[in-house]
Structure formats: C-alpha cells, structure tokens
Amino acid sequence: MTGPFLTTERLALFQPVAADLAGVAALVAPDAVRRFLGNRPVDMADEYARFARNAGSWALYGYGNFIVRERGAADVIGICGVFHSWRGFGQGFDDTPEIGWIFAESVWGRGYATEAASAALAWFDQVHGNRRIACMIDTENHASLALAARLGFAVYAEQTYDGSALFLLQRGGIPFDPAIFAPK
Numbered sequence: 001m002t003g004p005f006l007t008t009e010r011l012a013l014f015q016p017v018a019a020d021l022a023g024v025a026a027l028v029a030p031d032a033v034r035r036f037l038g039n040r041p042v043d044m045a046d047e048y049a050r051f052a053r054n055a056g057s058w059a060l061y062g063y064g065n066f067i068v069r070e071r072g073a074a075d076v077i078g079i080c081g082v083f084h085s086w087r088g089f090g091q092g093f094d095d096t097p098e099i100g101w102i103f104a105e106s107v108w109g110r111g112y113a114t115e116a117a118s119a120a121l122a123w124f125d126q127v128h129g130n131r132r133i134a135c136m137i138d139t140e141n142h143a144s145l146a147l148a149a150r151l152g153f154a155v156y157a158e159q160t161y162d163g164s165a166l167f168l169l170q171r172g173g174i175p176f177d178p179a180i181f182a183p184k
C-alpha cells in the first residue's frame with residue numbers, strides 16, 4: 001500500500017490497488033451494509049468485476065472510488081468517490097460522473113461518509129472542474145439521502161434498478177429536503 005491520495009482530519013483516502021479487493025469484499029459482506037445495494041449476496045467474481053470497473057474508471061477518466069481507512073489504520077472502512085458510470089437506463093446516468101459511498105456498519109454515525117465525500121468532491125472539482133455529478137440512492141436509504149442533501153444534491157427523477165426504487169440525484173438544482181422522505 002502506498003501513501004494516501006487524500007487525507008482529511010480523520011481519514012485517509014487511497015487509490016485502490018489489487019491488494020484492496022479482499023478488504024472491499026469484507027466491507028460489503030454484512031447484510032446491513034448490502035441492504036440498499038440490492039441486498040445481493042457477496043460473490044467474489046462479482047466483487048472483482050466491480051473492483052475492476054472502478055480501476056477502469058481511474059485508468060480511463062482519471063477519477064474513481066477511493067479506498068477509505070482511518071488515518072494510520074490498515075482496515076478498509078469504506079469506499080467513496082466520484083467514478084465514471086454507465087447504468088444503461090439513460091436519464092442522465094449513462095456516460096457520466098457518479099458519486100457513491102459505502103461504509104462499514106462499525107463506523108456508521110461518525111460522519112465519515114460526509115468527510116470522505118466532501119474531500120472527494122473538492123478534489124474532483126479542483127482537478128476535473130465543477131461538472132455535473134449524479135448519484136442514485138434507494139428511496140428508503142434516509143441516511144444517504146440526508147448526506148446527498150448536505151453535499152448539494154437534488155432529486156431529478158425516479159428509477160427502478162435491480163428491483164429497487166431509487167431516486168436519481170444531481171448536484172445543484174432544486175433543493176432537496178430529505179425530511180420529506182423520512183419514516184413517519
């Protein structure tokens with residue numbers, strides 16, 4: 001593992017290397033973490049394909065997901081970043097930068113996703129310019145919807161993907177109030 005690409009007050013964000021695959025697979029293994037990821041079973045072939053797509057984003061576009069660790073620690077606690085996406089359903093998602101984040105349940109509630117996503121967006125804007133960035137979030141994932149709102153993302157459409165109802169969001173536009181979608 002080489003040194004971090006970006007650092008924040010509490011986190012180190014690394015460009016992924018092949019040795020990170022096992023840590024990423026372990027990150028997404030718990031049911032709670034996969035709940036809003038289509039709750040798919042962990043399959044190493046699928047995890048490798050996702051990992052390789054992210055490496056392709058870095059290689060072809062100069063940006064992708066970061067491997068997130070607490071500063072000075074070795075364990076992978078998250079993945080977060082702006083990556084190049086092609087979801088195949090149009091609506092502003094094909095061939096576009098997309099932001100995403102997945103964090104270990106053990107660190108939920110600490111603000112790490114906000115810290116990492118803010119750093120990733122600031123870096124992206126500095127290097128690639130302030131461009132349109134999209135994201136998709138399960139309509140029931142209230143924590144991620146709130147984070148997207150804090151980052152300046154607004155809902156512009158709805159979509160079904162892998163059997164899940166999703167909001168499609170983009171940075172800027174009409175302000176989004178995640179409280180509208182909070183559980184009653």
